[in-house]
Amino acid sequence: MAQDLRDVTFVQPSPSAINSFPVFVAIGEGYFAEEGLNVTVESINGSSAVLQALAAGQAEFGRPGPGPVLAARARGEDAVFIYNVAARSNFGVVVRADSDIQGPEGLRGKVIGTGTADGAEVGFARNVMAGSGLTEGTDYEFLTVGDGGPATVGFTTGAMDAYSASTADAAILNQRGMAVRDITPGEFARFFGNGIATMGNVIETDPELVAGFVRAFARGHAFALDDANRDTVLAHLKDANPQEGEDVQFQSALFDAVRSKTIPVDMTNGLGYQPPEVWEEWQDSLVSGGDLAAPLPDLTAAYTNEFTAMAHEAMK
Structure with a gap:
């Protein structure tokens, strides 16, 4: 019964239900309730805000990027990654489809737009650029433009030459x-993206x-990967974010990309x-890029x- 459930808050770095699809599937399928949990989802702006909410005790779980987690730990905050959601990089540096730029080197002297000033997409782009020997502030600049409509404006006005975008963005x-093309070198796919963290x-x-949260989350994840459940999954995601589900074709395509x-x-x-x-590689890249002063x-x-x-054992 609802009154017997423990209230738990999960914070996500954007309002997209699709980006956090295992959570909403686990809610819709009753997996969290079976663990005795009543999960409320709150959307805030970026991984740093997610980690601030966790550190302040305003939420038990969140979905930050690995770079911000390591930066938080360097500040003395005991954030811990407990589930790798975006097992393959969910970010890429994109340019307009008709741009002459073919790779990071082509962004020398250019401006890269980002959704937030200190989110996971910033650290990822900095790693990509460092891989080509380019340094922020000397060889290129970041510009915080926001996501969605503001990012489109950033391209159309020429305020930015590229954008560090999530798969959803x-x-x-x-x-x-606004047709865009990903110029991220293939080797950066190993840099996994946002996952579940707690303190x-x-x-x-x-x-x-x-353990209960992860068990339910993992069940929701596995359920969503089964194409036999596709219509049910998309219905859960539309319930969570009706605006995202207004265009069924777009919702379906975006879910495929994120999944x-x-x-x-x-x-x-x-x-x-x-x-x-890969955690070692993340740390090395953040140190070399200046995001971490030291390992x-x-x-x-x-x-x-x-x-x-433990979750995998329970699901066998």
Whole structure:
């Protein structure tokens, strides 16, 4: 019964239901309720805001990017990644489809737009540019323009030459008639994107809460990957964000794009697994790009695969 459920808040860095689809599927299918949880979703602006909400105790779980999580830990905040949602990079540096720019080197002396000033997309773009030997402030500039309509305006006015976009952002731009093309080198696909995080004290004081949340989330994720459930999944997502579901064809295409990024290249360890070697690469790139002053004292404290392993056992 509803009165017996524990209220839990999940914060996401954008209002898109599709970007957080396992949460809404788990809500719609009753998986959280089966774990004794009543999950409320709140949308705020960017990964840094998500982490601030977690640190302030305003939410138990959120969906930040790995770069902001490491930056938060460097500030002394005990944020911990517990589930790798975007197992393949869900960001890309895009240019207008008719642009002459073919790769990061072509952005020397140019402006790259971002949705937020300090979200996951900023760190990702900085890594991509550093991979081509380009340094922010010397070889290129970032400009915070917002997402959706403002990003379209950024291109049409010439305020920006490229945009660090999520899979959803790029799909929306194309849907709105602003055709864009991804110029991100292929090797950056290994840099997984946003995932589920909580605070260390939540794990320490209430591990059953974390285990239950991850079990339900993983079930929602697996349910959504089964094409037999497609119509049900899209209905849950429309309930969560009616505006996103107004154009059924667009909703379906956007879901396909986002869902594809959540399937690991190697399924040996199942959904949600975080490769330690990629965490090392994330940290190295953030240090070289200046986002981190130095490597963390203990990188392994930033993430755990314990709860996904437990969830997989429970789902067998």
